[in-house]
Amino acid sequence: MSFGKGCHLHLVDGSAFIFRAYHALPPLTRKSDGLPIGAVAGFCNMLFKQVEDAKGDDAPTHVAVIFDYSGKSFRNDMYPDYKANRPPAPEDLVPQFPLTRDATRAFNIACIEKEGFEADDIIATYARQAREAGGRVTIISSDKDLMQLVGGGVEMLDAMKNKRIGIEGVEEKFGVGPERVVDVQALAGDSVDNVPGAPGIGIKTAALLINEYGDLDTLLARAEEIKQPKRREVLIEKADQIRMSRDLVRLDDDVPELEPLEALELKDPDAEVLLPFLASMEFRSLSKRIADTLGVESPDIPEPPAPAASSEEAAAPDLPPIDPDKYERVDTMAALARWTALAAERGYVAVDTETTSLDEMQAELVGISLAVLPGEACYIPVGHKKGGADDLFGSDELAEGQLGLDEVLAALKPVLEDAAILKIGQNMKYDAKIFARHGVKVAPIDDTMLMSYALYSGLHNHGMDTLSDRYLSHEPIPIKSLLGTGKSAITFDRVPVDEAVKYAAEDADITLRLWQSFKPQLHRAQVTTVYETLERPLVPVLAQMEMNGVQVDRDTLSRMSNAFAQKMAGLEAEIHDLAGQSFNVGSPAQLGEILFEKLGFEGGKKGKTGKYSTPADVLEDLATEHELPGKVLDWRQLSKLKSTYTDALQAHINPETGRVHTSYVQTGANTGRLASTDPNLQNIPVRTEEGRRIREAFVAPEGKVLLSLDYSQIELRILAHVAGIESMREAFRDGEDIHAATASEMFDVPLAEMTPETRRRAKAINFGVIYGISGFGLARNLRIPRAEAQAFIDRYFEKYPGIKEYMNDTVGFAKDTGFVQTLFGRKIHTPEINAKGPHAGFARRAAINAPIQGTAADIIRRAMIRMPAAIEGLPVKMLLQVHDELIFEVDEGAVEDAIAAIRAVMEGAADPAVKLSVPLVVDAGQGANWAEAH
Incomplete structure (x- = not known):
């Protein structure tokens, strides 16, 4: 097909695709030999999207992927x-460069590069040729250097x-049209490509000058006329x-001996x-997707072994596939001795426990179960009962063929x-606590769940199945x-031992393989x-805290439940009076009918x-105008407190210890914050009196x-540090009330004349900005018109331009x-950051907040890790962590010593890794119960 009028050429900037794929995706290696292939995988997905999108009226008729030739x-x-x-x-990207060329050819797309020229020059040449032939060109790239080519099709x-x-x-980008981009770039230079330009002149100034004088040659010829002395000097001296610089940034649109347009x-x-090709890369899911698209059978890609953990294993890459039928049931002490000897010989062993409960x-x-090599795993049954899953009268006697637990x-x-044998687990805290209860x-331990969390936080969950x-x-x-x-579910002790062997030993085998895959990638x-x-x-710090537990008074909870029930009954009566009839307040459907049909309130939407x-x-919106919705909100709050806390907490009191033992999940939040489960003690509301x-x-x-x-x-404090807000830093260093200081700065009110309402507004904005609050959200919080709330936010950014700069830089980096990243190097992936629609705002807010919240989470983690050594010898136990707060139990006579030791650890927790420009301050409280203490 000859190239002419009606043709549409797509020119793909291959290098941009490669680097985008490399940085956007987590590290990935080919499982059979450890070859890095993450960038190739991303590149292939992008190419496939190009192929898929090449449909419709605007589809290309000709396509080429253009690469930079290695060398000068x-x-x-x-x-x-x-x-x-x-x-x-x-280092790990270098071997992937030739593979991306292979991938392009495999997709049947023209693959173009030329010694002595950059990809941009080849793109410029093809763009000129296509334009002259009467065709259209789309350059698939966001590279600013290519913007000089835009226009004329x-x-x-x-x-x-x-x-x-x-x-x-x-x-919009350069302040000039495409024909003058080269002139602006010549003045502004480019630090990335080391183009010197005119020192001290940026893009905005360059555009101003070019627009005023018409072009670069005229500007340089008339440089004497420029009034600003520094600018005039630079233009004359550096002409x-x-x-x-102009010659460096101007693209060469006459690269010789390229493939003709027809060949594209x-x-x-x-x-x-x-x-x-995809099979050779071991891209299973992409192979299947493409095979389905092409209407052919997907290739059979053999299951590869996990990457070897040592040179000894690297010499034998043909590791066995995962085969549950080949695992060993250990039912003699001689067999167990063989496995313990293997673990001692290897220096590591994957360990997993099977139990009757998640508590x-x-x-x-x-x-x-134990695993010492991929494919070599065993299960040691010790507590299986007689009678299988389908035995209604299962015996509590132990099944035969098991060793004694002791x-x-x-x-x-x-x-x-x-200490010389590393124990590897998936969520090792659970297994460590089970073993701790048996003395x-x-x-030492390694944990594949936590390795995944460090590597891939924000991309997926970290459960073993995933x-x-x-x-x-x-x-x-x-x-x-x-x-x-459901109701017919059994506990693991009722599972037949032979079935348990396959399941349990497989867990240990998988854990070992994941460890061998993840461990080398942490460094990369x-x-x-x-x-x-x-x-x-x-891990051991949390395990000890969880085992300590916290004492909860059942009688107090019971009295509260009764009080909440009475108060709810009173609210129900008031709600029924306001509605003019009885109805089920807990039914959203019945409530909707009352509000929007019987009472005729506005704003009703049907699902x-x-x-x-x-x-x-x-x-909440209706409550600003009507009484009944506010009463329903109060009723719902009480109902939640009663069911989730005062009733449920009683069921969580351990009959042996008389305490509640929550479990902390290290991987529960992308930012590094801990989550608390069974029961969740971090969500107890503290803004209401009942909470x-x-x-x-x-x-x-x-x-x-x-x-x-x-x-x-x-x-x-972290925001003041990272955004470089000196007035905030000073307020913190001087121990001032930060919300009053912010209010004074924003509203030009002296501190001595500060009203509680003005301070409250500044506080709402201070915290709102951290969480990316909108004018609408602030309006709802402060119950003020939206325009007024937005004006507050605009003023805040005017007073603290560093915050806006931090936000924009963070989103740009994402x-x-x-x-x-947090200040301590924790990576939080942001896969939705380039999404369109409603996800875009959420992803942007999350990206802005994550480094701040994550740094705070890292600081309290550092404090917790150092705490056992700091309180050793004192009659103190660490019981709970709730976001920025730690709860301890201490003998009455040791309170002051304990506070001094704990405060010193917490206030110095960032050191020496990060030197904050603001002090960390820790408030301490004590009491007979948690409410008194905080």
């Missing part, structure tokens, strides 16, 4: 320092943002350097070429406690297939420090079921008191790299 270009002859300050490509497409860049887009004709992929404080140990633990204890202190499927391409035996579901992803200083050492929706935000009263039920035993130590406004 003609610009280096002109200026030897051109691109001299660019760092070398990452040539436009750009930023594929990541799905944004087209025409002449207006260029003018030759500026002209050379769009062709369908050839399944017989493309699928074998580590009450679960019974049913069996233990003798198994006696044999395993030396291995599990040996075995497991150490990790196995994603990184081993293996779906583990589902637990439901053994236990069943630069998160080794996060894992080794924030994640791994926190898909045809019933009215009455969520909290709808009721605060629930803390009265958390009590200290006789002769002891509860201590609460709480970071004061830690997130605002868009470029696919993640944000």
Whole structure:
């Protein structure tokens, strides 16, 4: 097909695709030999999207992917320092460059590069040729250097943002049209490519000058006329350097001996070429998607072994597939001795426990599985009962063919406690607590769940099924297939031993393989420090806290439940009076009918079921004008407190200890914040009087008191530090009331004349900004008109421009790299940051908040990890962590010593890794119960 009028050429900037794929995706290696392939995988997905999108009226007729040729270009002859300050490509990206060329050819797309020229020059040449032939061109890139080509049938497409860049887009970026972009770049220079330009002149000034004088040559000829002395001097003294810079940034649109335009004709992929390439890369899911699209059978890609953990294993890459039928049932002490000897010989062993419950404080140990090499795993049953899953009268007697629990633990204890043998687990805290209850202190440990969290936070959850499927391409035996579901579900001690062997040993085998895959990647992803200083050492600290538990007074909870029930009954009566009839207040559908049909309130919306929706935000808006919705909100709050806390907490009191033992989930939030489950003690509301009263039920035993130590406004302090807001930093350093100081700065009110209302508004904005609050959200919080709220926010950013700059920089960094970071190096991935529609705002707010909230979370983790050593020898136990607060139980006579020791650790927790420009301040309180202490 000849190229002419009606043809549409797509020119893909291959290098931009490669680097975008490399930085946006987590590290990935080919499982059979460890070859890095993450960038290739992302590149192939982008190419496939290009193929898929090449349909409709605007589809390309011709396509080429253009690459930079490795080595120097003609610009280096002109200026030897051109691109001299660019760092070398990452070591693991280098072997992927040729593979991306192979991928392009496999997709049946023209693959073009030329020695001595950059990809941009080739793109410029093809764009000129296509324009002269009467065709259209779309350059798929967001590279600003290509913007000089836009116009006359040539436009750009930023594929990541799905944004087209025409002449207006260029003018928005450079302040001039495409024909003058080169002149502006010549003046502004380019630090990335080491183009010198005119020192001190940026893009805005350059555009101003070019628009005033018409072009660069005229500007340089009339430089004497410029009034600003510095600007005039630079333009006169550096004229030759500026002209050379123009030659460096101007693209060469006459690259010789390129493939003719006709050779770039769009062709369908050839399944017989493309699928074998994808199979060789071991891209299972992409192979299947493309095979389905092409209407052919997906290639069979053999299950590869996990990457080897040592040179000894690297010499034998043909590791066995995961085969549950080959695992060993250990039922003799001789067999167990062989496994413990293997673990001692290897220096590491994957360990997993099977129990009767998820509650580590009450679960019974049913069996233990071990793995020392991929494919070599065993299960040691110790607590399986007679009678299978379908035996209605299952006996409590132990099934035959099992070793005794005590003798198994006696044999395993030396291995599990040996400092020279690493114990590897998935959520090792659970297993460590099970063993601790049997007198075995497991150490040292590695945890694949926490490795995944350090590597991939924000991308997916970190449960073993997800990790196995994603990184081993293996779906583990589902637990439901053994236990069943619902009321007929059984506990693990009723599972037949032979079935248990397959399931349990597979868990240990998978854990070992995940460890071998993740361990080397921590260093490459630069998160080794996060894992080794924030994640791994926190496990024993949390385990001890959870086992300590907190004493809860059942009588107090019971009295509160009764009081809440009476108050709810009173509210129901008031609601019925206001409604003019009785109805079920807890039924959203009935409430909707009352509000929007009987009473005729405005704002009612029906859902898909045809019933009215009455969520909290709808009721909050109505409550500003009507009494009844406010009463319903109060009733709902009490109902939640009663069911979730005063009733449910009684059921969580451990019958043996008389305490409530929550479990902390290290991977529960992307930012590093801990989550609390069974029960969740971090969501007890403290803004209402009733919510605060629930803390009265958390009590200290006789002769002891509860201590609460709480970071004061830690997130605002971190914001002041990272955004460089000197006035805020000074206020914190001088110990001022930060909300009053902010109000004084924003509203020009002296501190001595500050009213509580003005301070309250500043406080709402201070905290709102951290969480990305909108004018609408602030209006609702302060019950003021939206325009007034937006004016407050606008004024805030005017007074503190550093905050806006921090926000924009953070979002820009997230868009470029696919993640944000805390001050301690924790990476939080932001996969939705380039999303369109309603997700865009949420992703942006999350990206802005994550480094602040994550840094605060890292600081309290550092404090918790150091705490056991600091309180050793004192009669003190650490019981709870709730966001920025730590709760301790201490003997009455040791309170002052305890506060001094704990405060010193907490206030110095960032040191020496991060030197904050504001002090960390910790407030301390004490009392007979949690409410008194905080």
